[in-house]
């Protein structure tokens with residue numbers, strides 16, 4: 001697979017320098033938020049599975065930038081970055097990771113099941129590919145109501161080997177639903193490289209047979225993602241029809257918190273990781289901002305410090321938040337019915 | 344009151360709900376142009392159009408997921424499984440998604456969806472087409488499970504299912520579609536969690552749901568005629584929520600009970616009913632509560648073997664005689 005060497009280009013027409021700075025700061029916030037997770041996890045502040053988005057920030061940021069307030073999105077368990085890019089309060093996201101009552105799901109979902117209904121974020125899902133059929137239903141609902149909303153559905157390369165994903169892609173094309181299927185190909189599903197798991201290694205190529213437009217784009221350069229996503233989202237909104245986009249990206253950290261460097265050595269080399277770290281979307285966007293005079297060194301430092309501060313505040317907020325009251329155990333099983341406590 | 348079939352009763356419920364609420368739509372295999380594999384959705388495509396009566400490919404996960412997704416943004420989809428044996432393909436969508444979304448997102452996303460279709464066997468459908476498995480769904484917090492036995496219940500409960508804000512597994516029975524019964528005129532619904540005494544009696548409580556209710560009623564008539572044993576037949580109607588009060592009330596009178604269902608006996612829903620009876624009415628019992636159910640074997644094809652696998656009137660009569668002995 002060829003790497004995306006950042007090529008310097010002009011700003012897309014729709015992207016003002018101020019907006020680019022905003023998106024850059026979103027990526028910074030995601031990065032700093034994620035960097036707070038592992039230490040908090042090791043201190044026992046969180047449990048369960050925890051998957052960070054470090055390295056992939058440009059993908060969620062570049063796509064979600066084109067969502068309207070009334071649009072929808074769904075994604076996998078690797079969902080912190082998507083929630084932040086959509087504008088959810090990082091303090092409440094962190095509180096959810098800490099299993100606190102102030103969390104986005106009252107502490108009942110955890111890292112893998114973030115949600116923000118007000119922003120049309122219909123959740124992070126823990127079953128690989130499980131939300132892809134849901135996105136078809138969301139898209140169908142949009143068509144049913146006759147609005148020009150769109151739904152973004154993010155999933156990994158591993159999801160391309162899940163049967164229901166293929167049922168869903170076919171149905172999406174049959175019903176012409178306004179859904180962007182965003183396959184974030186970070187080259188691995190846990191430790192399994194795409195080349196081992198998919199006979200056809202271009203996932204966009206695989207999706208071509210479903211009768212919807214497909215594209216493969218680079219995911220390490222925010223400007224590239226932004227520009228491509230703009231066209232794709234506009235196409236889906238106006239046509240309307242589904243679109244499949246494979247985004248070539250990379251996760252710098254392990255699959256999840258348990259995938260430590262020793263484990264990672266079983267499937268990827270330090271050199272490979274280093275190669276991709278050279279293409280860090282945050283570093284190359286910073287360079288672009290500097291080179292084009294859209295930011296000064298001191299501004300960059302200030303923004304970085306601000307993002308870090310926000311992430312630290314999120315940790316403090318989460319830590320100070322109460323646990324959910326025990327009554328929550330029995331709440332929300334049904335909308336209208338009590339579950340009998342048997343003790 | 345009009346006498347109509349179970350199938351017509353379901354169709355009336357669908358039609359009336361689609362007229363009432365423009366957010367209700369139907370999706371499934373062969374539901375539209377072909378008028379429904381069991382003709383439940385006959386005429387609906389012509390009446391409501393393609394957007395609201397959606398023919399799908401043979402993609403059970405896709406169907407279920409699409410229904411759930413549409414429900415999450417406020418529509419009221421009714422997804423038909425050609426049979427519940429095929430719903431196994433969609434198990435992940437039903438169990439990991441439909442049932443969990445409200446809870447794991449902290450009560451913020453409701454999933455008002457109905458999954459309906461025929462369950463059960465009895466027409467030499469053999470091993471892969473005869474499942475009911477209602478106990479699997481009743482086992483899952485977050486799902487409601489409805490199992491109507493009569494046309495009147497089918498209509499009233501399907502309307503309730505469609506108006507419910509939670510995922511409902513609505514199990515019909517292929518052998519019930521052509522059965523007839525009185526259905527009230529005009530608008531009515533039947534709530535979940537309210538069992539019905541379908542035949543009052545003094546001696547033994549027969550507890551059933553879905554098609555075996557009819558079996559229990561026949562057995563009760565025979566027992567009354569030939570043995571002078573007066574059985575009370577209770578139709579649970581829904582398994583989640585479950586109305587144990589009606590059952591316990593009856594047992595306080597009869598002190599004897601038999602649970603009848605078509606699903607396999609081992610770890611079937613009858614086990615739950617029996618467990619609750621002994622938990623809440625142990626001192627009322629004069630005999631062990633027995634279960635009449637399918638043999639714990641894959642359902643065979645040969646007519647005689649199939650008949651032997653499914654619960655029969657004779658099985659019920661034998662069990663009743665044992666509990667009164």
Ligand SMILES: Cc1ncc(C[n+]2csc(CCOP(=O)(O)OP(=O)(O)O)c2C)c(N)n1
Nearest residue numbers: 078126127128156157158159186188189190
């Ligand atoms: C159906 C299912 N099978 C297995 C798993 C365990 N699992 C969790 S994440 C994962 C890898 C998924 O990789 P990919 O789709 O590429 O997403 P990424 O983690 O790279 O973002 C696996 C196998 C699961 N959650 N769901």
Ligand SMILES: [Mg+2]
Nearest residue numbers: 156157188189
């Ligand atoms: Mg991957």
